[in-house]
Amino acid sequence: MNYIKAYAPATVANVACGFDIFGFAIEEPGDIVEITRTERPGIVIKDIFGDGGRLPREASKNAVTGVMLHLVEHLGLADFGAEVVLHKNMPLGSGMGSSAASSVAGIVALNALLDEPLSRNELLRFAMEGERIASGSAHADNVGPALLGGFVVIRSYDPLDVFTIPFPGDLYATLVHPDIEINTKDARYILRDEVSLKDTITQMGNVAGMISGLMQSDYELISRSMVDVIIEPVRSILIPQFGMVKQAAIEAGALGCSISGSGPSMFALSRGADTAQKVAKVMAEGFKQVGIDAHSHVSAINKTGATILEQA
Amino acid sequence: MNYIKAYAPATVANVACGFDIFGFAIEEPGDIVEITRTERPGIVIKDIFGDGGRLPREASKNAVTGVMLHLVEHLGLADFGAEVVLHKNMPLGSGMGSSAASSVAGIVALNALLDEPLSRNELLRFAMEGERIASGSAHADNVGPALLGGFVVIRSYDPLDVFTIPFPGDLYATLVHPDIEINTKDARYILRDEVSLKDTITQMGNVAGMISGLMQSDYELISRSMVDVIIEPVRSILIPQFGMVKQAAIEAGALGCSISGSGPSMFALSRGADTAQKVAKVMAEGFKQVGIDAHSHVSAINKTGATILEQA
Numbered sequence: 001m002n003y004i005k006a007y008a009p010a011t012v013a014n015v016a017c018g019f020d021i022f023g024f025a026i027e028e029p030g031d032i033v034e035i036t037r038t039e040r041p042g043i044v045i046k047d048i049f050g051d052g053g054r055l056p057r058e059a060s061k062n063a064v065t066g067v068m069l070h071l072v073e074h075l076g077l078a079d080f081g082a083e084v085v086l087h088k089n090m091p092l093g094s095g096m097g098s099s100a101a102s103s104v105a106g107i108v109a110l111n112a113l114l115d116e117p118l119s120r121n122e123l124l125r126f127a128m129e130g131e132r133i134a135s136g137s138a139h140a141d142n143v144g145p146a147l148l149g150g151f152v153v154i155r156s157y158d159p160l161d162v163f164t165i166p167f168p169g170d171l172y173a174t175l176v177h178p179d180i181e182i183n184t185k186d187a188r189y190i191l192r193d194e195v196s197l198k199d200t201i202t203q204m205g206n207v208a209g210m211i212s213g214l215m216q217s218d219y220e221l222i223s224r225s226m227v228d229v230i231i232e233p234v235r236s237i238l239i240p241q242f243g244m245v246k247q248a249a250i251e252a253g254a255l256g257c258s259i260s261g262s263g264p265s266m267f268a269l270s271r272g273a274d275t276a277q278k279v280a281k282v283m284a285e286g287f288k289q290v291g292i293d294a295h296s297h298v299s300a301i302n303k304t305g306a307t308i309l310e311q312a
Numbered sequence: 313m314n315y316i317k318a319y320a321p322a323t324v325a326n327v328a329c330g331f332d333i334f335g336f337a338i339e340e341p342g343d344i345v346e347i348t349r350t351e352r353p354g355i356v357i358k359d360i361f362g363d364g365g366r367l368p369r370e371a372s373k374n375a376v377t378g379v380m381l382h383l384v385e386h387l388g389l390a391d392f393g394a395e396v397v398l399h400k401n402m403p404l405g406s407g408m409g410s411s412a413a414s415s416v417a418g419i420v421a422l423n424a425l426l427d428e429p430l431s432r433n434e435l436l437r438f439a440m441e442g443e444r445i446a447s448g449s450a451h452a453d454n455v456g457p458a459l460l461g462g463f464v465v466i467r468s469y470d471p472l473d474v475f476t477i478p479f480p481g482d483l484y485a486t487l488v489h490p491d492i493e494i495n496t497k498d499a500r501y502i503l504r505d506e507v508s509l510k511d512t513i514t515q516m517g518n519v520a521g522m523i524s525g526l527m528q529s530d531y532e533l534i535s536r537s538m539v540d541v542i543i544e545p546v547r548s549i550l551i552p553q554f555g556m557v558k559q560a561a562i563e564a565g566a567l568g569c570s571i572s573g574s575g576p577s578m579f580a581l582s583r584g585a586d587t588a589q590k591v592a593k594v595m596a597e598g599f600k601q602v603g604i605d606a607h608s609h610v611s612a613i614n615k616t617g618a619t620i621l622e623q624a
Contacts, residue, residue, distance in 0.1 A: 021517045155521040156514070161536060165524050194506040200515065200542065202468070205333045207516045209467040211523040212477050224473060230512065 001311055002037040006109035008306035010090050010297070011097035012173060012267045013141035015151075016226040016258040017206035023097075023141035024151045025302035026173050029089045031098070032309065033064060033105040035113055038081040043068050050088035059084075063099050063130035064106035071110055071126050075117060082113070093181045095265035100142030103130025108147070108306040120147055120305070124162060136185060142261065149305030151214055168217035171301055172276035174249070174268040175260060176283040179293040182238050187262030190234055199229045219255060219271045226256025226269065239264050245286035254279045273298065313623055314349040318421035320618035322402050322609070323409035324485060324579045325453035327463075328538040328570040329518035335409075335453035336463045337614035338485050341401040343410070344621065345376055345417040347425055350393040355380050362400035371396075375411050375442035376418035383422055383438050387429060394425070405493045407573035412454030415442025420459070420618040432459055432617070436474060448497060454573065461617030463526055480529035483613055484588035486561070486580040487572060488595040491605040494550050499574030502546055511541045531567060531583045538568025538581065551576045557598035566591045585610065 009030035015022040036046075043059050059065035064086050072080050084106070090098050104127050111118055118126075127143035144152040144162050155161040195203075209225030212218070236242040236259060245266055249257035253275040254268035266283060270276040280296035287294035321342035327334040348358075355371050371377035376398050384392050396418070402410050416439050423430055430438075439455035456464040456474050467473040507515075521537030524530070548554040548571060557578055561569035565587040566580035578595060582588040592608035599606035 018516065018520070020513045021520055153517070153520045153524060155517040155533075155537065161517075161521070163521075163524065163533070165528075191509060193509055195509055195512045197503060197505055197507055197542075200507045200512045201332045203512065204330065204516055204519045205465070205467040205473075207519045208330070208333055208465045208523050209473070209475075211520050212465060212475065212527070215524070215527050216477075221467075221475070225467060230509075 001113055001115070003035070003310070003312040004109045004113045004308060005032060005034045005310040006105045006112065006306060007032050007309050008101045008105035008108065008146045009302045010101055010175065011142045011145045012175065013097060013261040014231065014259065015210070016228045016232070016256055017203055017210055019228070019231045020139065020141055021154050021207070022152070022210070023145040024173070025145040025149050025305055026175060026297065026299035027302045028299055029297060031089055031101040031105050032087040033102065033109045034085040035109045036083045037113065038083055041079050041081045043072065043082050043084060046083040046085050048086045048088065051092060054092060061133065063103045063134040066133040067103045067107045067126050067130040068110045070129050071107060074126070075114070091177060093183060094177050095182070095259065095261035095263045096175060096177060097142035097146060097261060099131060099134035100127070100146045103127045103134070104143055104146040104306050106130070108308070112308050112311065123147060125160065137188070145305065147305050149302050151301065153211070165211060165215055167214045167301055168219065170271050172270050172273050172298060173301060174254070174270065174276045174280045174283060174296060174298050175265055176245070176267070176280060176287070176294050176296045177265040178239070178287045180240070180264050182262060182264045187235055187238065191231065192234065195230050202229050222269065223255035226258065228258055232258055235259055235263055239266065240292060241286050241290055242266070245283050248282040248286045249279045252279045252282045273300070313425055313427070315347070315622070315624040316421045316425045316620060317344060317346045317622040318417045318424065318618060319344050319621050320413045320417035320420065320458045321614050322413055322487065323454045323457045324487065325409060325573040326543065326571065327522070328540045328544070328568055329515055329522055331540070331543045332451065332453055333466050333519070334464070334522070335457040336485070337457040337461050337617055338487060338609065338611035339614045340611055341609060343401055343413040343417050344399040345414065345421045346397040347421045348395045349425065350395055353391050353393045355384065355394050355396060358395040358397050360398045360400065363404060366404060373445065375415045375446040378445040379415045379419045379438045379442040380422045382441050383419060386438070387426070403489060405495060406489050407494070407571065407575045407577035408487060408489060409454035409458060409573060411443060411446035412439070412458045415439045415446070416455055416458040416618050418442070420620070424620050424623065433474070435459060437472065449500070457617065459617050461614050463613065465523070477523060477527055479526045479613055480531065482583050484582050484585050484610060485613060486566070486582065486588045486592045486595065486608060486610050487577055488557070488579070488592060488599070488606050488608045489577040490551070490599040492552070492576050494574060494576045499547055499550065502550070503543065504546065507542050514541050534581065535567035538570065540570055544570055547571055547575055551578065552604060553598050553602055554578070557595050560594040560598050561591045564591045564594045585612070
């Protein structure tokens with residue numbers, strides 16, 4: 001095999017109450033990576049489309065090729081050579097798991113080109129390295145769902161313990177990206193290092209409710225559990241119109257609404273595609289009222305994660 | 313109906329990672345309450361057995377009769393009269409949910425005597441008042457499982473949101489009570505008011521893992537999730553031999569082992585009754601090595617909660 005084209009989806013990390021431990025994948029948008037084997041050893045970036053020239057072109061500094069170099073080194077393939085093309089189909093620094101989608105598409109493409117030496121679960125550590133290259137911290141709450149699909153729990157980082165849980169079939173996500181940018185490092189920096197025991201207990205209760213609601217298809221319980229008393233009160237300050245947009249989403253029928261990842265995108269979960277569409281409309285309007293352009297996406301929860309689109 | 317005899321079981325609150333939000337009931341031991349209707353209005357305590365004379369005999373100050381007075385007042389039954397007998401079958405201040413078992417047996421007995429004006433879920437608030445009378449704080453993590461049975465989650469106190477979750481059929485509890493006493497108020501007082509964000513994330517991951525493991529009958533996941541980085545490191549200082557007893561339980565095959573409620577009792581969960589028995593033996597021996605008598609109980613998870621034993 002000499003050519004692979006792979007796709008990995010956008011993802012929503014944190015999911016209200018589950019800071020650093022919950023994430024889910026949506027169906028679209030997503031990034032595409034093409035890899036073509038070359039005679040000459042070494043991995044090089046041939047082209048990046050859709051990033052406005054902002055991503056590094058040097059292979060070791062770019063998340064996509066950076067994770068590929070790690071995998072090639074891990075497998076001891078000193079002679080391996082490839083040219084890589086990345087198609088960015090979502091904005092950088094958006095809270096939609098942009099870097100994760102690229103890293104995961106890259107690592108899945110390379111693994112396929114090499115005839116699947118590693119399982120999806122084994123690829124997770126490599127994809128996490130892409131997050132370290134992109135944002136300085138090897139988080140799994142975007143790469144986990146981008147790779148595995150579904151609703152993902154990161155129980156522990158040390159040792160790494162990641163699993164998917166069942167979720168109801170009629171659960172739809174709305175993802176709205178306002179045209180402003182937040183740096184992931186800044187979004188982390190403003191968080192307090194300490195949490196009150198009271199808030200910790202509240203958040204644990206909501207985490208328990210969220211897992212139980214998802215696994216038992218109890219939409220009301222999911223709705224009651226989509227409450228974040230720790231992170232959202234701090235980070236929402238960085239998002240103009242946050243309170244108004246959230247309220248509009250709830251009034252339009254969303255089960256809950258919060259910040260996607262470290263923002264500025266906001267997400268909502270709804271029962272049924274129609275409600276999710278209505279929610280998308282009012283959320284985008286909320287941003288537009290103050291002159292901020294907003295792009296919305298409505299999607300079922302992605303069940304498969306990254307996929308191979310073409311091979312030759 | 314003029315006479316009721318009701319039973320409510322011992323319970324394990326917190327269950328390692330779920331401080332204030334998790335609890336489960338065991339089958340035995342449990343407290344028994346007998347109520348006999350009287351012509352004369354008012355609720356009086358006729359006898360209490362097994363408390364060594366330590367519980368208050370004045371109706372409004374005793375948790376059992378205190379909750380009954382609340383219910384009678386709530387129902388507007390000014391003429392109601394009854395004599396109450398309480399049989400304590402577990403030690404006070406043991407971390408086994410002693411006051412909860414008494415309050416729940418009392419409220420369930422009274423509700424049955426009055427021909428079930430309230431549902432089990434509606435009785436929860438009254439039973440919680442018993443906890444306030446006994447310990448100053450209306451917690452639900454013992455009264456919830458004593459009343460409803462099974463594995464209970466308290467998602468929220470305000471508004472009260474309590475539900476049970478499925479658990480694997482081969483899950484057995486070991487409960488070991490060392491013959492020392494810890495005051496619940498003291499056990500709460502030594503806790504820090506603040507928790508690091510890092511520990512909060514770790515604990516949330518374990519809460520998610522515990523719920524998912526229980527609901528999917530994944531014993532390994534239950535085992536990995538029975539980790540408490542917030543409360544156990546502080547409270548375990550109050551329990552002599554804690555580390556040694558816990559390690560012995562794990563080595564004997566327990567999925568996990570921690571403090572039951574606010575202690576000093578310790579509990580373990582195991583797959584299968586045989587393992588739970590072995591675990592009980594080594595845990596009790598651990599205490600006896602330093603001259604502390606310990607009583608152990610092995611039980612399946614109680615599926616029904618409080619029950620009516622006799623009526624006439």
